[in-house]
Amino acid sequence: MKIDAQTIIRGNQLAGARLIRQLEEGDPAGIELLKRLYTHTGNAFVIGITGPPGSGKSTLVNCIITDFRQRKRKVAVVAIDPSSSISGGALLGDRIRMRRHTEDDGVFIRSMATRGHLGGLSKTTRETVLVFDAMGYDIVIIETVGVGQDEVEIAQFAHTTAVVSLPGMGDDIQAMKAGLLEIGDIFIVNKADSPGADDVVLQLRNMLEMSSTLANDWHPPILKTVAVESDGTTELVDAFLDHHQYLIASGKFGEHNFKWEFEFFRQLVMQMAAERLLDSQKDSPAFLNLLENLKQRKIDPFSAAEGLLKGMKSKRINA
Ligand SMILES: Nc1nc2c(ncn2[C@@H]2O[C@H](COP(=O)(O)OP(=O)(O)OP(=O)(O)O)[C@@H](O)[C@H]2O)c(=O)[nH]1
Ligand SMILES: [Mg+2]
Numbered sequence: 001m002k003i004d005a006q007t008i009i010r011g012n013q014l015a016g017a018r019l020i021r022q023l024e025e026g027d028p029a030g031i032e033l034l035k036r037l038y039t040h041t042g043n044a045f046v047i048g049i050t051g052p053p054g055s056g057k058s059t060l061v062n063c064i065i066t067d068f069r070q071r072k073r074k075v076a077v078v079a080i081d082p083s084s085s086i087s088g089g090a091l092l093g094d095r096i097r098m099r100r101h102t103e104d105d106g107v108f109i110r111s112m113a114t115r116g117h118l119g120g121l122s123k124t125t126r127e128t129v130l131v132f133d134a135m136g137y138d139i140v141i142i143e144t145v146g147v148g149q150d151e152v153e154i155a156q157f158a159h160t161t162a163v164v165s166l167p168g169m170g171d172d173i174q175a176m177k178a179g180l181l182e183i184g185d186i187f188i189v190n191k192a193d194s195p196g197a198d199d200v201v202l203q204l205r206n207m208l209e210m211s212s213t214l215a216n217d218w219h220p221p222i223l224k225t226v227a228v229e230s231d232g233t234t235e236l237v238d239a240f241l242d243h244h245q246y247l248i249a250s251g252k253f254g255e256h257n258f259k260w261e262f263e264f265f266r267q268l269v270m271q272m273a274a275e276r277l278l279d280s281q282k283d284s285p286a287f288l289n290l291l292e293n294l295k296q297r298k299i300d301p302f303s304a305a306e307g308l309l310k311g312m313k314s315k316r317i318n319a
Pocket of ligand 1 (some may be wrong): 190
């Protein structure tokens with residue numbers, strides 16, 4: 001099958017899956033296609049769901065999909081899977097849990113391995129979200145495991161971040177406070193069918209009241225859910241849509257998009273500039289000499305990089 005911009009924009013899932021694979025492999029054809037799709041992006045509402053392993057994130061995502069589908073929204077999911085390094089079983093579990101949506105054209109689920117660190121997003125996560133966006137998915141949900149303070153990255157990327165906790169976390173709630181309190185736009189206490197859910201809600205509420213986020217004009221709601229029974233998940237979807245409305249009305253939605261587009265651009269510039277510069281020097285005797293000095297530890301990498309850049313003039317671009 002030939003994949004072109006039109007096929008993707010029409011939402012063809014086979015074409016979408018193939019393009020995502022090309023991007024993962026760094027295939028230049030994929031990048032060329034993404035360039036053409038870019039003007040069709042910027043509409044998707046990106047939701048991040050983070051929380052400890054086994055807190056019920058995938059079960060919640062499943063309920064959220066069902067609810068958004070009833071509201072006629074198309075939903076794509078990226079499940080970031082750190083299990084390759086931990087349990088190895090989560091991916092299969094997710095597939096089984098989300099299977100009932102696989103017949104639905106309005107739902108697209110992708111699992112993605114992170115290289116190494118928990119909660120981390122790869123460059124391909126961003127590219128994948130762009131593909132979903134171009135395909136016309138209104139909502140893109142990213143599920144990441146968060147165990148400490150590593151999930152700040154998801155908050156920078158998603159428009160709305162939901163932090164999942166569960167009863168019995170006790171002191172762990174205290175431990176998670178600093179990082180997670182600041183990134184959460186919505187707090188979920190899942191497994192509210194187990195004892196202690198109200199204690200967790202209370203603790204979260206107290207912590208939020210003491211935190212600096214109180215000064216913001218969005219006050220994060222704390223919602224109790226029983227994901228296995230789809231209990232509380234309609235209220236959760238309402239909260240997502242409320243936050244979306246708030247972001248649009250305050251202009252923060254567009255600001256947020258531009259922030260990460262700029263970051264994407266900045267990273268590309270770093271990568272391309274470094275490649276171009278090193279490539280242009282590869283036969284230069286002075287450069288080879290610099291490398292030789294580096295190898296013999298006569299010069300340190302800082303001074304070597306400064307030396308290399310010293311001769312370079314920065315030029316402003318012309319319109
Ligand atoms: N009692 C109860 N069990 C739940 C609830 N939600 C999820 N579970 C169960 O908790 C287990 C873990 O759920 P998952 O949805 O896989 O959790 P997860 O956070 O996605 O897990 P990882 O992706 O491995 O980090 C499963 O056995 C679920 O059936 C709930 O509200 N109540
Ligand atoms: Mg999961």
